[in-house]
Every structure is written in C-alpha cells, then in structure tokens.
Amino acid sequence: MKNLVGQRRLDTVLRKILEGTGPETGEAFFSALVVNLAEALQVPAVWVTEYADAFQKLRALAFYLDGRLQEDVEASVTGTPCEVVIRKGQIFHVADQVAGTFPDDPDLTALGMVSYLGIPFSDAAGKVLGHLAVMDRKPMPHQESTLAIMRIFAARAGAELRRIQAENRVREREQRVRQLLDTAPDAIIELDEQLSIRLINDEAVNILKIEADQARGHTFTDFLSAPSGVLLHDLIDQMASSNQPVKKYWVPEYLLVRTTEGSEFKAEATVSLVSTPLYHSIILILRNITERLAAEARIQSLRIETEQLKEELKEISGFDEMIGASQPYVNVLKDVQQVAGTDAAVLICGETGTGKELIARMVHAASRRKERPLMKINCAAIPAGLMESELFGHCKGAFTGATQAREGRFALADGGTFFLDEIAELPLELQPKLLRVLQEGEFEPVGSSTTRRVDVRIIAATNKDLEQIIAAGQFRQDLYYRLNVFPIELPPLRERGDDVILLAAAFVDRFSRRLGCHVEPLRPIDERRLKSYAWPGNVRELQNIIERAVITARDGRLDLSRCLPEKHVDPDAVPAMQPAFAEGPILAAAQMKAYEKQNIINALEASNWRVSGPKGAARLLGLPSSTLNSRIKSLGIKRSR
Numbered sequence: 001m002k003n004l005v006g007q008r009r010l011d012t013v014l015r016k017i018l019e020g021t022g023p024e025t026g027e028a029f030f031s032a033l034v035v036n037l038a039e040a041l042q043v044p045a046v047w048v049t050e051y052a053d054a055f056q057k058l059r060a061l062a063f064y065l066d067g068r069l070q071e072d073v074e075a076s077v078t079g080t081p082c083e084v085v086i087r088k089g090q091i092f093h094v095a096d097q098v099a100g101t102f103p104d105d106p107d108l109t110a111l112g113m114v115s116y117l118g119i120p121f122s123d124a125a126g127k128v129l130g131h132l133a134v135m136d137r138k139p140m141p142h143q144e145s146t147l148a149i150m151r152i153f154a155a156r157a158g159a160e161l162r163r164i165q166a167e168n169r170v171r172e173r174e175q176r177v178r179q180l181l182d183t184a185p186d187a188i189i190e191l192d193e194q195l196s197i198r199l200i201n202d203e204a205v206n207i208l209k210i211e212a213d214q215a216r217g218h219t220f221t222d223f224l225s226a227p228s229g230v231l232l233h234d235l236i237d238q239m240a241s242s243n244q245p246v247k248k249y250w251v252p253e254y255l256l257v258r259t260t261e262g263s264e265f266k267a268e269a270t271v272s273l274v275s276t277p278l279y280h281s282i283i284l285i286l287r288n289i290t291e292r293l294a295a296e297a298r299i300q301s302l303r304i305e306t307e308q309l310k311e312e313l314k315e316i317s318g319f320d321e322m323i324g325a326s327q328p329y330v331n332v333l334k335d336v337q338q339v340a341g342t343d344a345a346v347l348i349c350g351e352t353g354t355g356k357e358l359i360a361r362m363v364h365a366a367s368r369r370k371e372r373p374l375m376k377i378n379c380a381a382i383p384a385g386l387m388e389s390e391l392f393g394h395c396k397g398a399f400t401g402a403t404q405a406r407e408g409r410f411a412l413a414d415g416g417t418f419f420l421d422e423i424a425e426l427p428l429e430l431q432p433k434l435l436r437v438l439q440e441g442e443f444e445p446v447g448s449s450t451t452r453r454v455d456v457r458i459i460a461a462t463n464k465d466l467e468q469i470i471a472a473g474q475f476r477q478d479l480y481y482r483l484n485v486f487p488i489e490l491p492p493l494r495e496r497g498d499d500v501i502l503l504a505a506a507f508v509d510r511f512s513r514r515l516g517c518h519v520e521p522l523r524p525i526d527e528r529r530l531k532s533y534a535w536p537g538n539v540r541e542l543q544n545i546i547e548r549a550v551i552t553a554r555d556g557r558l559d560l561s562r563c564l565p566e567k568h569v570d571p572d573a574v575p576a577m578q579p580a581f582a583e584g585p586i587l588a589a590a591q592m593k594a595y596e597k598q599n600i601i602n603a604l605e606a607s608n609w610r611v612s613g614p615k616g617a618a619r620l621l622g623l624p625s626s627t628l629n630s631r632i633k634s635l636g637i638k639r640s641r
Contacts, residue, residue, distance in 0.1 A: 265288050493538045
C-alpha cells in the first residue's frame with residue numbers, strides 16, 4: 001500500500017482523520033469519517049454501514065464516492081465482498097480483480113472498482129453491527145499502516161453506532177412509559193421531597209384542570225383541602241421513617257382534591273416512595289371515586305327499597321286470577337295448602353290459560369323456601385341446543401361462543417324453587433340430567449368435570465297428556481314418576497260454574513281503574529253470555545275479552561256482543577243487542593256508524609293510536625289490522641293534534 005500512504009507518517013494520517021471527525025457525533029460523525037478517510041487514504045470510495053440481519057441488507061450510515069456523499073444507499077450483502085466481512089466477522093482484503101472475484105456484484109463493475117478492504121465492528125456480545133470498507137480503481141496491496149487506520153476507525157464507528165442504538169432504545173422506552181402513563185385510567189403524579197410536581201399524566205391533567213407545563217413546580221398540597229394536605233404530609237413522614245424495604249401506602253378513606261376551577265372531588269389514593277443514592281421521588285396515584293360513591297349510595301338505597309317492597313308484597317293477600325268459589329277450584333286450593341309446606345315435587349296439569357304458573361307461585365309463596373328465589377323456565381321457549389347450558393351453566397370454552405363461564409338456572413335457584421313450564425317439551429337427551437338433579441341434587445355444568453350440588457324444589461307444569469307422550473317414547477317414565485309425586489289438576493274455566501262471573505267482575509274493576517273510566521257492574525245478560533261460552537283459552541282468554549270489552553264500552557256499559565265470538569253468544573241476548581232507534585232506518589244506520597266510529601277512536605286512544613301488534617287497537621277490537629285500517633279510512637278517523 002505504498003501508493004496509498006506513501007512516505008507520510010502514520011501519526012500524520014491519524015491526526016488528520018481525528019481532527020476531521022473529533023467534534024462530530026451521530027450522523028455527522030459518520031459523514032466526516034468517510035470523507036476524511038477517503039482523503040487520507042486517497043481512495044475514491046469509502047462507506048460505513050449498519051447491518052440489518054432480518055433483511056440481509058446493509059444500510060449506509062455514510063457513503064463517500066468520487067468526492068460526493070451519497071444519500072439513502074442500501075445494498076444486499078449476498079454475492080458481495082461485504083458478505084465475507086459480515087458473515088465471518090473478520091477483515092477481508094482483495095488486492096486486485098475484485099469484480100472478477102465477485103461476478104454477482106454488479107456495482108463493482110459499474111463503478112470500475114479493482115480492489116477492496118473491509119473490516120467489521122460488533123456489539124459487546126460479538127454480534128456484527130456493520131462494517132467499514134474502502135474501494136479503489138487500482139490495486140490495493142497489503143500494508144499494515146492502512147490496516148491499523150481501518151481498525152482504529154472501525155472501532156470508533158462501532159462505538160458511535162452502539163451509542164446511537166442505546167440512545168434510541170432509551171428514547172423508545174421513555175416513549176412507551178409515557179404512553180403507559182397517558183393511557184392509564186388513574187391520575188399519576190410524581191412529586192419531589194417538597195411535594196412539588198415534577199410530572200403528571202393526561203388523566204391528572206383532566207381531573208386537576210391544569211396543563212402539564214403549568215402544573216410543574218406547583219406544590220401538590222395546593223390542590224388538596226387543608227385536612228387532606230395534613231394527612232398526606234403525615235403519611236409521607238411515616239413512610240420515610242419506616243424500615244420497610246417497600247414503601248407504599250394506600251390512603252384510608254379518601255383525599256379531597258380541588259381543581260383549578262374550584263370544584264372538589266373525592267379521590268382514592270396510593271402513595272409510593274422511590275429512593276436511590278442520587279434520586280428521591282414520591283409517586284401519587286389518584287382515582288376520582290365521586291361517581292362510585294354515589295353509585296354505592298344508590299345501590300344501598302335500592303336494597304332498602306327492595307326490602308321494603310318485599311315486606312309490602314307479603315301484605316298483599318292474593319292474585320286477581322286466583323278467585324273462585326267452585327268446588328273444583330276449592331279442591332285445588334286445598335291441594336296447594338297441603339303440599340306447600342313440604343319439599344315434594346309437584347306436577348301441575350291443565351289446559352292453556354288455567355293459571356299453572358300462578359299455582360306454582362302460590363306453592364312457593366306458602367313454602368319454607370319463600371325467601372329464596374323462584375326460578376322459572378319455559379321448556380318450549382329455548383332452543384334445544386341452548387337448553388343444557390341454560391339449565392346447568394357452562395365453563396369458558398365449553399363450546400363455540402362460550403367466551404366466559406356462566407351459571408345455570410339450577411345454580412341460581414339453589415335453596416329455592418325451580419318452575420319448569422311446559423315440561424313435555426324438555427329435550428329427551430336432557431331428561432337424565434334433570435332426573436339426576438331430582439334424585440341426587442347434583443349436576444355438572446357443560447364442559448366441566450366438577451360436580452355441583454344444589455338444594456332445589458321442582459315444580460313442573462304441562463298442558464299435555466304425559467302418559468301418551470311416554471307411550472310415544474318422547475318422555476322418560478322414571479322422570480315422570482319423580483315429577484308426579486304430588487299432582488295438581490287445574491279445572492278448565494267451563495267446569496268452574498259461577499267462577500267465570502267472579503273473575504269477570506274482578507277484571508272489569510281492574511281494567512276500568514287502569515283506563516280511568518267508569519263501567520257499570522255486569523248485567524244478567526252479560527252473565528248469561530259469559531257462562532254460555534266454552535272458554536277454550538280459559539282465564540287468560542277471559543281476561544283479554546274483558547279488557548277489550550272495557551275499552552269498547554258505551555256509556556259505561558260493556559259491549560260483550562262484539563267481543564265474544566258471534567257463534568257462542570247466548571241467543572237470549574240477541575234482542576237486547578239490537579239498538580232501539582225510533583227515528584227510522586236511515587237515522588238508525590247513521591247512529592250505528594257514529595257508535596262504530598267512537599268505539600274505534602276509544603280503542604285507538606287506549607292503544608296510543610297503534611293499530612297492529614299485541615297492544616294495538618286491532619287486537620282490542622278483535623279485528624284484523626287490515627280491516628281496521630280500511631274502517632279508519634272509510635270513517636275518516638284522524639288523530640287530533
């Protein structure tokens with residue numbers, strides 16, 4: 001390398017390079033390094049790189065070529081002389097014909113390079129971070145002075161790159177810490193030993209109503225009530241004098257914090273002391289608990305109200321639907337009285353609308369379990385695939401969609417009563433599990449191998465003939481015998497004689513008070529009509545018809561003629577239903593039309609002018625919604641504004 005350095009002394013070359021790079025750091029250092037090294041060694045190309053192992057690429061920290069610094073240079077190491085330096089982590093020198101030695105590197109030929117010298121630099125663990133390389137368009141013979149210069153400045157470049165990477169890591173950690181602080185739901189405040197604010201996060205800015213820059217230097221006790229300021233000082237003094245290695249303290253009760261706007265709030269607080277030989281810090285974490293305290297007070301209030309309502313419910317004598325004096329119904333009430341005080345399973349049978357759920361409630365209300373829950377489920381209302389989880393609960397991950405564990409109805413009913421309505425619809429595959437609960441009082445949630453024990457009284461109900469269903473193979477006989485310990489057969493309304501009159505009178509009273517209107521008591525003609533009808537829907541149907549009759553009442557009189565199906569109306573009532581109009585057929589027709597219009601308006605007002613749906617006027621009038629819409633249009637009925 002005599003032609004590179006000539007007769008210059010090594011110390012002269014080093015001094016020149018050091019003077020050119022000494023004041024610089026970071027990117028400026030790398031740029032100064034390649035420029036001064038190229039001039040000192042009299043070569044056209046010098047570059048210093050950072051190696052990205054994940055991408056198998058070299059990124060130029062600085063690249064000097066033919067008197068100019070090149071920008072944004074990246075190159076693959078594969079098939080290049082740099083690959084030997086990077087892969088093996090050693091000096092690599094090609095004195096001549098470097099392009100022929102590495103024919104897959106197109107840049108060597110394009111730039112006309114003949115010789116190459118590269119030297120790696122590494123981190124403390126020996127991992128190659130990058131390299132320093134020079135290239136020349138003429139041969140570059142071996143010379144120790146050149147190698148010495150390259151080693152010195154490769155080491156210097158490695159040290160600078162390590163320093164930059166360390167700074168970047170520190171900066172990234174600081175950014176992550178800042179992000180954690182600013183996304184925390186609690187206010188975090190750093191104080192010095194005089195309780196002056198050093199740092200606050202975004203939540204602290206929000207609750208104190210002050211900008212971060214303005215808060216720094218403020219004494220935090222300026223934001224506290226006087227008693228809370230004394231409390232905080234005392235706690236910190238106690239912690240400072242303690243010999244405990246971990247110095248943190250949860251403030252009992254709360255601190256009363258004042259914002260810059262003058263408002264106050266109660267804050268839950270934790271205080272920590274952080275001490276090193278060079279640094280002392282107090283970390284205060286605050287959480288505004290005003291809403292939580294208000295919610296707790298509201299919950300307590302609701303609990304008291306609930307207990308009061310329970311006491312009031314105990315004073316209520318019964319249900320409107322539980323009215324009756326017929327012998328069949330009296331027998332049912334005697335059965336309820338006899339079985340209520342036991343834990344025997346009860347099977348309630350009866351047609352739709354006979355009040356099976358109400359009888360179940362009466363049994364529970366008169367039992368020793370009345371203070372515990374009455375859990376109920378309609379076996380026909382829940383899909384078969386969900387019924388097992390609904391009854392017995394499931395573990396997290398037991399099936400697709402089970403993102404968390406869930407208690408089943410049996411677990412919730414522990415100590416109380418479980419009412420299984422429409423028991424005949426219970427899937428056959430779940431019946432053994434129900435039988436086990438009845439026999440052993442135990443079950444396993446879906447997806448669990450842990451056995452749960454419960455103390456539950458079972459009341460079941462059905463409107464079907466279970467014996468026929470058993471014969472068809474759709475219901476287990478052993479489960480039937482377990483449920484049928486104490487059967488209660490509810491009589492249909494048509495077999496209860498004058499009970500229909502008692503119930504109708506009670507319903508008239510209820511609905512007239514609810515609608516705020518006066519309705520006269522039932523007339524003999526009304527009683528004959530009610531008793532002449534077969535009531536296939538039983539008490540539920542009676543309730544609906546009386547509600548409709550109250551809504552459509554004229555001059556305080558029920559109009560059962562349009563509420564009961566026409567084919568079931570008592571023939572004796574027909575003459576009484578004909579309007580007595582003395583002014584002739586034309587006027588009678590006009591009056592009938594006026595009556596019809598007023599009835600429709602009454603129904604619309606009672607249903608808040610809804611025509612269709614379960615609470616619509618069409619249902620109240622017993623008409624299809626399309627028919628009612630047509631009548632509204634033909635009669636010119638419009639909602640008054």
